[in-house]
Amino acid sequence: xxxxxxxxxxxxxxxxxxxxxxxxxxxxxxxxxxxxxxxxxxxxxxxxxxxxxxxxxxxxxxxxxxxxxxxxxxxxxxxxxxxxxxxxxxxxxxxxxxxxxxxxxxxxxxxxxxxxxxxxxxxxxxxxxxxxxxxxxxxxxxxxxxxxxxxxxxxxxxxxxxxxxxxxxxxxxxxxxxxxxxxxxxxxxxxxxxxxxxxxxxxxxxxxxxxxxxxxxxxxxxxxxxxxxxxxxxxxxxxxxxxxxxxxxxxxxxxxxxxxxxxxxxxxxxxxxxxxxxxxxxxxxxxxxxxxxxxxxxxxxxxxxxxx
Amino acid sequence: xxxxxxxxxxxxxxxxxxxxxxxxxxxxxxxxxxxxxxxxxxxxxxxxxxxxxxxxxxxxxxxxxxxxxxxxxxxxxxxxxxxxxxxxxxxxxxxxxxxxxxxxxxxxxxxxxxxxxxxxxxxxxxxxxxxxxxxxxxxxxxxxxxxxxxxxxxxxxxxxxxxxxxxxxxxxxxxxxxxxxxxxxxxxxxxxxxxxxxxxxxxxxxxxx
Numbered sequence: 001x002x003x004x005x006x007x008x009x010x011x012x013x014x015x016x017x018x019x020x021x022x023x024x025x026x027x028x029x030x031x032x033x034x035x036x037x038x039x040x041x042x043x044x045x046x047x048x049x050x051x052x053x054x055x056x057x058x059x060x061x062x063x064x065x066x067x068x069x070x071x072x073x074x075x076x077x078x079x080x081x082x083x084x085x086x087x088x089x090x091x092x093x094x095x096x097x098x099x100x101x102x103x104x105x106x107x108x109x110x111x112x113x114x115x116x117x118x119x120x121x122x123x124x125x126x127x128x129x130x131x132x133x134x135x136x137x138x139x140x141x142x143x144x145x146x147x148x149x150x151x152x153x154x155x156x157x158x159x160x161x162x163x164x165x166x167x168x169x170x171x172x173x174x175x176x177x178x179x180x181x182x183x184x185x186x187x188x189x190x191x192x193x194x195x196x197x198x199x200x201x202x203x204x205x206x207x208x209x210x211x212x213x214x215x216x217x218x219x220x221x222x223x224x225x226x227x228x229x230x231x232x233x234x235x236x237x238x239x240x241x242x243x244x245x246x247x248x249x250x251x252x253x254x255x256x257x258x259x260x261x262x263x264x265x266x267x268x269x270x271x272x273x274x275x276x277x278x279x280x281x282x283x284x285x286x287x288x289x290x291x292x293x294x295x296x297x298x299x300x301x302x303x304x305x306x307x308x
Numbered sequence: 309x310x311x312x313x314x315x316x317x318x319x320x321x322x323x324x325x326x327x328x329x330x331x332x333x334x335x336x337x338x339x340x341x342x343x344x345x346x347x348x349x350x351x352x353x354x355x356x357x358x359x360x361x362x363x364x365x366x367x368x369x370x371x372x373x374x375x376x377x378x379x380x381x382x383x384x385x386x387x388x389x390x391x392x393x394x395x396x397x398x399x400x401x402x403x404x405x406x407x408x409x410x411x412x413x414x415x416x417x418x419x420x421x422x423x424x425x426x427x428x429x430x431x432x433x434x435x436x437x438x439x440x441x442x443x444x445x446x447x448x449x450x451x452x453x454x455x456x457x458x459x460x461x462x463x464x465x466x467x468x469x470x471x472x473x474x475x476x477x478x479x480x481x482x483x484x485x486x487x488x489x490x491x492x493x494x495x496x497x498x499x500x501x502x503x504x505x506x507x508x509x510x511x512x513x514x515x516x517x
Contacts, residue, residue, distance in 0.1 A: 045405055048460045155401055158466050163511035173507060181514070185401075185466065217476055217509050218385060264459060286408070286459040290507040 031057040032303040033097055035293060036143035039126070040199040042266035042284040043111070043149045049086050050109045052128060052142065055095060055102035061307045062132045064090050064105055070131045072109060074145050076123040081147060083109035097294060098302070111147065119149040122200040134308060141301045143260060146200045148268070150281040156190060156273055157280040158183045161249055164287030167220055169231060172299075173290040175262055176221045176231060177253040179212055180282075184244045186273065192242040193277070194270035195252060198284065201260050205229075205253040206238040212251035224251060231256050244271075261299060263288050333386075335417040335503060340387040341481065347382040350419070350483050350501045358499055361485040368492035373431060377484040380439055381504075388475035388508070395517050396465040405462045406473070417503045424486070424498030431486070432502055439482065468517045477508040 033055040041050040062068040066088050073082045091104035107128075113119065126145035131137045161181030166173050184190045195204050208225060221229045234255050242250070266284035270277060293299045333341045334351035341349060350358075357378075364376040396402050420428050465471050483501035487494050 044462045045460075048405070048462070051459070153464075155464065158401070158464055158514075159512070160514040161512070163513075164509065166507070166509060183466070183514075218478075283462045284459070285461055285512065286510055288507060288509045292507070 028058060028061070028307045030061050030063070030305045030307045031100065031102070032063070032138070032140060032305055033102055034128070034140045034142055034301040034303065036141055036260075036299050036301055037293070038144050038146070038199050038201045038260045038262035038265075039142055040146040040262070040265055040284055041111075041148070042198050042281065043147070044151075044153060044281055044283050047110075048283075050083070050111070050147075051106055052109065053104055053106040054128075054140065055097060056105055057100060057102055058307070059090065059103050061305075062134070062136075063130070063138075063305075063307075064088060064103075068133050070133045072107065072131075073129045074123065074142070075127050075129050075139075076125050076145075079121055079123055081121055081145075082112045084112050086110050095294065097300065098297065111149075113149070115149065116151075118151060119147075121145075121147040124200060136306070136308070138303070138305050140303055143299075144200055146198060148198050148266070148281075150268070150279075153281050154278045156184070156186050156278060157244075157269065157271065158185055159282060160247060161214075162282075162285055163214075164285075165215060165219070165221060165224065165251070166217065166288045166290075170259070171292070172261060172296055173263075173288060173292055174231070174256075175254060175265070175287050176229075177224070177251055178267075178287070179215060179249065179251050180267070181247065181249045182244055182269070183247045188273060190244045191272040192240060192244060192269060193272055194240055194268075196268040196270070197254065198266040198268060198281075199262055201257045201262065202265065203234055203255040203257065204240075205235060205255050206240045207235055208253040209240070209242070210251050211248065213249050215251070221253060225253065229253060232259070261293050263290070334419050334501065337389055337417050338386045338479075338503065339389065341384050341479070341503070342386075343481070344383045344385070347379045347384060347481060349481065350378075350499055353378070358485060361499075362487070362497065365485065365487045365497075368494070369489040370492060371490055373434065373486050373488050375435055375438065375484050375486045377439070377482065379481050379483050381480040381482055384479050384481050384503075386477055386479050386503075386505075388477060390472055390474050391510075392473035393470060394465060395470040396467055397517060399467050401464050401466050403462060403464045405460060407460050408473075415505050417505075418500070419502075420500035421498040424496065424500060428486075428498070428500065432500070435482070435484075435486075463512070466514070469514050470517050471512065471514050473510065473512050475508055475510055478506045480504045480506060 056063050066085060069085055072085050073080055087108040089106040094101040095104055123145045126142050128140045128142050160183050161179060163179045164175045165177040167176045197204055215224055264284050264286045267282040269280040333349055361376045365374045392406050394404055418432060463471060481503050485499045488496040
């Protein structure tokens with residue numbers, strides 16, 4: 001009688017265990033690949049969005065379902081910038097990285113920030129922090145992040161040409177300089193005193209700025225300047241004094257504070273008119289697109305996430 | 309006579325649908341292609357040059373495709389389409405915002421002669437495999453990728469000016485001729501060409517209206 005009783009208990013326990021195992025959702029391990037680069041976002045209109053893309057090994061997961069995401073932020077050790085997730089774009093085609101196939105996911109984000117004046121936030125070592133509704137979260141390295149909010153722009157200047165010079169450096173395409181056409185819309189002389197690249201990793205080499213009407217993509221910066229150019233040697237205490245009566249086209253060589261890939265960037269032009277200082281903000285412009293960074297594992301960070 | 313007119317009209321109707329938009333390159337998305345070294349697009353080849361290619365495929369096969377390549381992943385630069393152009397015909401500056409979304413779905417542009425059916429597009433994958441065996445891995449790695457890029461850009465257009473946003477870039481051109489054999493008989497043949505975009509460059513310029 002006692003043996004039968006124990007047998008029944010064991011049988012019920014076994015059935016219960018089997019049912020529990022069947023009902024319980026087995027967590028699915030997802031591999032995530034982040035492309036670390038110099039991300040920057042210039043917001044001159046409040047409805048502009050910031051896009052960040054990464055790769056996931058499974059098409060259907062918490063990362064690709066907007067309803068499963070509670071909040072998104074870009075953070076470092078000190079700063080925290082919260083975003084509203086506007087959209088998720090999942091690519092149908094797969095990408096082969098380090099012996100595995102991945103899907104490309106793009107998050108379209110809008111900063112949740114209430115400020116009335118101009119605002120700057122720069123993070124040299126930034127992370128994309130995603131909190132899911134199931135209380136799990138992912139903290140993924142993205143490289144650096146620079147955010148600039150400019151809410152007024154003067155009409156004294158306008159842009160007539162914008163083109164980036166891309167050279168290959170360490171087997172990767174790099175934006176090494178930018179050709180900008182600047183038009184003076186006033187009948188007085190404008191003096192440009194500073195050109196600030198809107199990415200924390202980039203500086204403008206003022207002493208190497210030259211007048212240049214155009215260049216052919218494929219030319220090297222050495223061919224354009226006529227001498228060897230070091231991408232990482234930062235110059236100090238060089239002042240810019242560029243007079244614009246009507247229109248000028250200048251080639252501005254860029255310097256990198258650290259070795260990083262940047263393909264999109266804006267500029268802030270500081271100028272004097274009637275001894276008064278003004279600013280013109282050039283929105284972030286996509287200068288080039290290349291997938292060659294996917295070949296170089298140096299820029300990729302691999303993560304795993306238990307999707308449940 | 310009436311019947312003849314109807315036939316003529318019908319002919320014109322169907323003929324008009326078979327006319328393809330003329331492009332200098334044979335590919336709608338490229339207005340100009342320049343090879344870095346030697347290379348020729350199909351559109352620039354003479355009939356005899358193409359016929360020369362078929363001569364290499366004259367040994368019959370029991371079953372399947374045979375390909376001859378004029379160019380294999382030949383490096384070139386291209387001038388692409390105008391992505392965006394906007395005029396300001398008013399007397400006041402206007403500020404516009406454009407949003408550009410590129411899923412790189414046009415990363416590969418394919419064209420083939422009419423004698424090859426639309427199904428031949430699937431055979432391009434077979435050609436890829438064959439080609440990848442012929443060339444080193446570095447080229448293989450940069451093709452057939454899809455990523456998504458979206459960008460917003462705000463710009464002010466001055467009165468009586470036009471702003472143009474244009475794409476140029478680097479690409480790899482592969483072209484050739486193919487024959488399909490069944491029981492040593494040629495069932496289908498034709499020329500084809502595909503172009504892989506490697507890098508896209510974007511430029512913005514202002515011009516007079």
